[in-house]
Amino acid sequence: MLLLENVKKSYREPDGGVLPVLDIPRFTVDAGEQMVLVGRSGCGKTTLLHVIAGISRPDAGRVQIDGRDVAKLSESGADNFRAAMLGFIFQTFNLLPGFTALENVLLGMTFARRKYNPGRARELLDRVGLSHRSHHKPGQLSVGEQQRVAVARALANEPKLLLADEPTANVDPGNQQNIIDLIRGVCKEEGVALVLVTHGEEVASQFERVDHLEEINLVGKRMSKS
Amino acid sequence: MSLWKIAWRSILQRGLASALTTLSMALGVMLVVAVLLLYGIISTQFQNNSSLGYNMIVGPNKGGKLQLTLNTVYYLSEPVGIIPYSYYLEFKDAQERSRYDGVEERDGKFAAFTAAAIPVCLGDYLGRFRVVGTTPDMFEELRYGPEANLEYEFAAGRNFQTRSEEHGFFEAVLGSAVARELGISVGETISPSHGVPGGHEHEQKFTVVGVLRPTGTPNDRAAFINVEGFYLMADHATPLEEFEMGENEVAAESEEEPAATAKKSEAPKSLYPTTPLPVNERAVSGVLVRTISPLVTAGLVQQIDRGRTAQAVLPVREIYNLFENIVGPIQAVLLALTVMICIVSGLSILVSIYNSMSDRRHEIAVMRALGASRTVVGSIVLIEAILLSLGGAALGFVAGHGLIASAGGIIEERTGVQIGFFDFAPPMEDVELWIGGPLLTIPISTELWVLPSLILLAILVGFWPAVEAYRTDVARSL
Ligand SMILES: Nc1ncnc2c1ncn2[C@@H]1O[C@H](COP(=O)(O)OP(=O)(O)O)[C@@H](O)[C@H]1O
Ligand SMILES: [Mg+2]
Secondary structure, eight states, rough: EEEEEEEEEEOOTSSOOOEEEEEEEEEEEEEEEEEEOOTTTTSEEEEEEEEHTTTSSSSSSEEETTOOOOOOOOOOHHHHHHHHEEEEETTTTOOOTTTTTHHHHHHHHTTTOOOHHHHHHHHHHHHOOGGGGGGGGGSOOOHHHHHHHHHHHHHOOOOOOEEESTTTTOOOOOHHHHHHHHHHHHHHHTOOEEEEEEEEEHTTOSEEEEEEEEOHHHHHHHHHHH | OOHHHHHHHHHHHHHHHHHHHHHHHHHHHHHHHHHHHHHHHHHHHHHHHHHOSSOEEEEEEEHHHHHHHHHSSSSSSSOOOOOHHHHTTTSSSSHTTTSTTTOSOOOTTTGEEEEEEEEEEEEEEETEEEEEEOOHHHHOOOTTTTTTEOOOOOOEOOOOOOOTTTTTEEEEEEEHHEEEEEEEOOOOOOEEEEESTTTBBBBOOOEEEEOOOOOOOOOOOEEEEEHHHHHHTTTSSSOGGGGOOOOTTTTTHHHHHHHHHHHHHHSSOOOSSOOOOOOOGGEEEHHHHHHHHHHHHHHHHHHHHHHHSSSOOOOOHHHHHIIIIIIHHHHHHHHHHHHHHHEEEEEEEEHHHTTTTHHHHHHHHHHHTTTTOOHHHHHHHHHHHHHHHHHHHHHHHHHHHHHHHHHHHHHHHHOOOOOOTOOOOOOOOHEEEHHHHHHTTTTTOGGGGGGHHHHHHHHHHHHHHHHHHHHOOHHHOO
16 A cells, blocks of 8 residues: 655755655555554654655655555646545644634545535534534634544545644643544544554554654664664 | 635635735725726717817907817806907808898808807806806707707706897806706896806896706806897996907998997996997907808818907817827826826735735645645635735725715716716727827726736736745645
């Protein structure tokens, strides 16, 4: 389902130097599989998710999703692919403030062809327990509720793979477990593969598969050795 | 959800900034629309009034041609002087001349070229309106309207008569605006005042026998009295020394002068005399002449100008020149200014959108992460610019028309042009005639041209932020 091979990514620093962030020989996730990727802050988790989502391009290597190499798609091809195949949950929710909860979910459908389905948007809001708040704007929702809307939005287009970037980092502790349960629950129901990254071990312990980015990433290994 | 709705939400989200930019655009468009409408009004009016039903004005040989035209056609500015009544009679044939005592029995010198000649005596006022001493021919011989084919009609009453059974020489007809504003109706009497608005009132009263229907011409704003009655009012007999005759022209009649003056001073003074003032004590401010054919006009102008007693002007040409040299350029400058206001408003939209780009960049990145392409996010920003300009334009249109409609009363009063909220500026063809010149025919055609121009402007000002949106680095902005 997801296959990374020899993926390299480095950033150019303001002083002109090069900062290597990713060097991953191999990383795979099966269809419908749920796994967690643990790594301390700054080790390249977000960068990795961006590379998988086609938001950033790797400097080298293959990023294959469902048999297609995302790294080789044209930019608009990658946009379409992302809209159709991937869901993304952000650490800071990233709901658009001018739109209601329902509209935020619909927004995810707007950019994908043939996916626009208000009925499904309402069902998803119902599923995350927010049907009664569907006409509220993000500013009128608690952070926990905002992240639930984000979960519904990420699933709007019936993706095959859900990428969650520290989804509970900005949620109050009482709600963190609910969010994790919700994400895992809906992914299971919909048969969506889940890659969740976090820097906290407590979330990781609930998953059958736990990878440490420092181990699969050669840059991380070098850094942790030195 | 359509891109339009997404753009609309973005506008609402930045409510205050959006409202302010829309307002500035609305003001710009309001001014453009108002100028175009006024422009239309003025050109329509000039067009209406350049079809006067006569093609020549003969007046005193002092003052400019334009002034003669302005005070005869529009009743504006002060009359420059007078010409003898006998000169007016040179446009009349033997039969008509025979109606006057002491006038040589022959055809007038210019009678052969003349289809109609109507005297105009200015100088008196009724309230703030001009009083015009003239003959009934004013409304019988002349036509008005763009084609100069409309007959004068009376909303009430009838035309005045040279000498009527009931009122003798003292009948009057009012233009529609005069009757309405002064609240005078048929049967009432008026007393013209001398010299200036609010000057001392003449003792003689004229009975209003008719009120004209609105014509959209300056005649709506004038009161017309029988010229015979006009001469019989105090101060209206002209001391003969005042005439400056051409050397050879009216020399014959000059010989009678002393006698006539003497006769007048002896006459018993009645307020309403039954005998008309002798011809040699009469003068006119001007004569409206319709020649029998345009072909003879130039020759007649030459002949009159050579005589030096009077000058002949072609009012349509004077009006055209006025428009061409003064009104047109002023309009053009006004229009250029308002167009610049619109461009500045456009720039303010650009600045407003551009300033919000830093907040927006994050939202754009989120949309991109949700699968929106560069083109889509660029389009959203462009649509936003278009919505802001068009919103401003719509408001501006309403405000511009509202402005003109609310000034409708004053405009009608001053120009005789009726204009309401739903009147649009006339199309370019009408105006082109007056402005001409390749420079001005392009930017303005009709009000409706404003719309596509604004869309173009919106696209231009939206383009830069749209490119910025298009270029947003998603990974960095998330
Ligand atoms: N656009 C960028 N330019 C330069 N360096 C960056 C950029 N984005 C991230 N980095 C650096 O790359 C490293 C990995 O960042 P990131 O993937 O965000 O880490 P994580 O999500 O694990 O905290 C960090 O050291 C960060 O400073
Ligand atoms: Mg991160």
